[in-house]
Amino acid sequence: MPTHNSHLPAVRCAQDRTPRISSNDWRCSRCGALLGIHRDGLMHVSFARGHEYLFSYPATATCRHCGTMSQTKGPAR
Numbered sequence: 562m563p564t565h566n567s568h569l570p571a572v573r574c575a576q577d578r579t580p581r582i583s584s585n586d587w588r589c590s591r592c593g594a595l596l597g598i599h600r601d602g603l604m605h606v607s608f609a610r611g612h613e614y615l616f617s618y619p620a621t622a623t624c625r626h627c628g629t630m631s632q633t634k635g636p637a638r
């Protein structure tokens with residue numbers, strides 16, 4: 562994958578000192594690829610070329626790797 566050094570200012574420092582960020586991951590149920598990150602009650606999904614979206618739950622996205630459509634109803638507990 563090419564290296565993009567585009568630091569988008571749209572997302573403020575949500576990752577700043579956030580512990581256990583892995584527990585906020587939303588991963589593909591089939592291949593485990595990262596689909597999005599739960600933050601502030603919304604699903605933050607980053608697509609290629611810097612497109613970023615915030616979805617309310619339930620959120621649905623298609624895996625970039627295997628094409629499986631996954632749905633999440635909220636952060637895992």
Ligand SMILES: [Zn+2]
Pocket residue numbers: 589590591592593594624625626627628629
């Ligand atoms: Zn997948």
